Amino acid sequence: MYVELANEFGNYVELTETELTTILSKFKPITVVKNEVLLAKGSVSRYLYFVQKGCLRSFYLQDNGQEATRLIAFEQTFCSALSSFITQKPTNEYLQALEDSHLLMIHKSDFDALLAEICSFERFYRQRLENAQVVNTWRLESLLSMTAKKRYEHLLQYEPRIIQRLPNKIVASYLGITQESLSRLKAGK
Amino acid sequence: MYVELANEFGNYVELTETELTTILSKFKPITVVKNEVLLAKGSVSRYLYFVQKGCLRSFYLQDNGQEATRLIAFEQTFCSALSSFITQKPTNEYLQALEDSHLLMIHKSDFDALLAEICSFERFYRQRLENAQVVNTWRLESLLSMTAKKRYEHLLQYEPRIIQRLPNKIVASYLGITQESLSRLKAGK
Numbered sequence: 001m002y003v004e005l006a007n008e009f010g011n012y013v014e015l016t017e018t019e020l021t022t023i024l025s026k027f028k029p030i031t032v033v034k035n036e037v038l039l040a041k042g043s044v045s046r047y048l049y050f051v052q053k054g055c056l057r058s059f060y061l062q063d064n065g066q067e068a069t070r071l072i073a074f075e076q077t078f079c080s081a082l083s084s085f086i087t088q089k090p091t092n093e094y095l096q097a098l099e100d101s102h103l104l105m106i107h108k109s110d111f112d113a114l115l116a117e118i119c120s121f122e123r124f125y126r127q128r129l130e131n132a133q134v135v136n137t138w139r140l141e142s143l144l145s146m147t148a149k150k151r152y153e154h155l156l157q158y159e160p161r162i163i164q165r166l167p168n169k170i171v172a173s174y175l176g177i178t179q180e181s182l183s184r185l186k187a188g189k
Numbered sequence: 190m191y192v193e194l195a196n197e198f199g200n201y202v203e204l205t206e207t208e209l210t211t212i213l214s215k216f217k218p219i220t221v222v223k224n225e226v227l228l229a230k231g232s233v234s235r236y237l238y239f240v241q242k243g244c245l246r247s248f249y250l251q252d253n254g255q256e257a258t259r260l261i262a263f264e265q266t267f268c269s270a271l272s273s274f275i276t277q278k279p280t281n282e283y284l285q286a287l288e289d290s291h292l293l294m295i296h297k298s299d300f301d302a303l304l305a306e307i308c309s310f311e312r313f314y315r316q317r318l319e320n321a322q323v324v325n326t327w328r329l330e331s332l333l334s335m336t337a338k339k340r341y342e343h344l345l346q347y348e349p350r351i352i353q354r355l356p357n358k359i360v361a362s363y364l365g366i367t368q369e370s371l372s373r374l375k376a377g378k
Contacts, residue, residue, distance in 0.1 A: 060334035068333035070326070083326040086319045092330060115315075119308050122315060129318035130275045136325035137259070137272040141281060143332045144257035144365055145249035176333055 002027060004076060005050050005104055012127050013120040023121060026110040032097040039095035045084035047105040051077050054101025055165070058093045059173065069174040070139075072098070072162055078128060098166060148177045152185040191216060193241050193265060194293055201316050202309040212310060215299040221286040228284035234273035236294040240266050243290025244354070247282045248362065258363040259328075261287070261351055267317060287355060337366045341374040 002024050009015055009023065027050065032038060039045055041061065049056065056079045059069045070093065073079035084091035085108060114121045138158070142151045152175060156163055163171055163186075172182040191213050198204055198212065216239065221227060228234055230250065238245065245268045248258045259282065262268035273280035274297060303310045327347070331340045341364060345352055352360055352375075361371040 060330055062334045063336075066334075068330075070329050070333060083323045086323060119311075122308075122311060126311060126315040126318060129315060129322060133318060133321055133325070134272045134275060136322070136329065139329055140259050140325065140332070141249055141257075143329070144259060145251045145255075147252075 002104060004052050008050070008076060009124055013124045015118075015120050019118050019120065023114055023118065026114060027104040027106050030103045030105050032101050032103065034097060034100050036097045037094055038097065039081055039084075039091065039093070041092055041094055042090050043084075044088055045081040045091050045095075046108050048078055048080045048082075048085055048108075048111060049073075049095075050104040050106075051075050051079060052102040052104060054103070055098040056095060056101065056103075057098050057170065057174075058095050060093060067173045068176065069170060071135075072159075072166070072170075072174060074161055074165075082132065098170060143176060148175065148181055149185060151175050151177075152182070191293060194239050197239070197265060198313055202313045204307070204309050208307050208309060212303055212307065215303060216293040216295050219292050219294050221290050221292065223286060223289050225286045226283055227286065228270055228280065228282070230281055230283055231279050232273075233277055234270040234280050234284075235297050237267055237269040237271075237274055237297075237300060238262075238284075239293040239295075240264050240268060241291040241293060243286060243288040243292070245284060245290065245292075246287050246359065247284050249282060256362045257365065258359060260324075261348075261355070261359075261363060263350055263354075271321065287359060332365060337364065337370055338374060340364050340366075341371070 005027060006020060006024060009020065015023070032054075038049070038056070051073050053075060055075075056073045057069050058071045058079070058081055059067045061067060071079065079095070081091040081093040081095055084093070088108065115125065142154055146154065155175065162174060168179050168182055172179045175182065177185075194216060195209060195213060198209065204212070221243075227238070227245070240262050242264060244264075245262045246258050247260045247268070247270055248256045250256055260268065268284070270280040270282040270284055273282070277297065304314065331343055335343065344364065351363060357368050357371055361368045364371065366374075
């Protein structure tokens with residue numbers, strides 16, 4: 001039951017069988033279709049999702065109607081409007097499935113209870129937060145200090161799945177460039 | 190001894206007197222002067238700093254010689270090239286004092302030992318990582334989806350100290366705009 005999720009925990013921390021069973025029992029399966037919005041701006045993020053199959057993204061809708069993608073989560077990754085999940089304040093983000101997806105979701109109250117009860121669960125979460133810090137810093141660095149061309153090359157080197165698997169519209173909104181610029185970069189111009 | 194640091198822990202988690210004494214004993218005081226660089230690109234970040242007095246920033250040096258400021262840390266805040274501190278791989282950032290500063294620093298090996306030994310220390314660190322996640326997401330949102338004017342107004346609302354206390358050059362490099370644009374925004378044009 002929930003083999004991928006159990007493996008994800010097992011890869012990082014040691015858990016007793018009772019602890020693992022307790023943790024897994026708090027997750028519930030959910031199926032979403034391509035383009036389905038799981039969370040809209042103004043709502044509070046009450047769930048953390050684990051992607052078993054498919055792909056989620058978080059994005060902002062700008063005043064001019066343009067979308068700006070903050071995060072893309074493929075299989076074997078957790079995803080949420082995490083700031084809102086942490087603070088329980090309304091989010092500015094949208095959370096959307098980019099493909100038909102199978103997810104496992106846990107409610108904030110269950111999540112907090114596990115943090116208080118199981119030290120290794122807190123350790124696991126701490127390590128995932130460290131990973132998020134590394135990813136966010138990399139994103140900030142690329143947006144603050146790189147040209148569009150370098151940002152594209154960087155992405156191709158470190159997370160090629162985004163470019164290979166997703167439509168140009170999403171990739172461009174992730175890189176903060178127009179689709180025309182992306183087409184030129186893809187053509188090596 | 191280290192009253193501000195002890196308060197910082199006390200504000201977030203419960204520690205026994207022995208635990209607190211153990212934690213504080215791993216920090217060492219250091220004084221740095223304005224503009225001093227504590228860590229340069231290509232080095233591994235071995236220390237986490239707590240700002241008792243003064244101000245630190247982390248920044249990237251772009252190919253064209255321009256600086257891009259990622260993070261500014263005032264009093265009662267921890268600061269490091271955190272990705273490198275986490276991964277122990279070389280950083281792309283510079284860490285610099287923006288004012289004469291009094292810091293307390295802890296070595297990565299002592300930090301890791303405390304994480305393994307004291308569950309409440311891990312909880313504290315987890316909560317600081319959550320806070321970093323909120324700040325980073327806010328930074329990403331502002332860079333990805335806001336105009337320069339809106340970024341400036343946002344900063345004025347949520348972290349006015351940056352604008353009030355630091356020179357225009359630093360503020361502009363934090364907002365990702367030119368000093369001329371910043372002057373216009375400050376003049377309300």
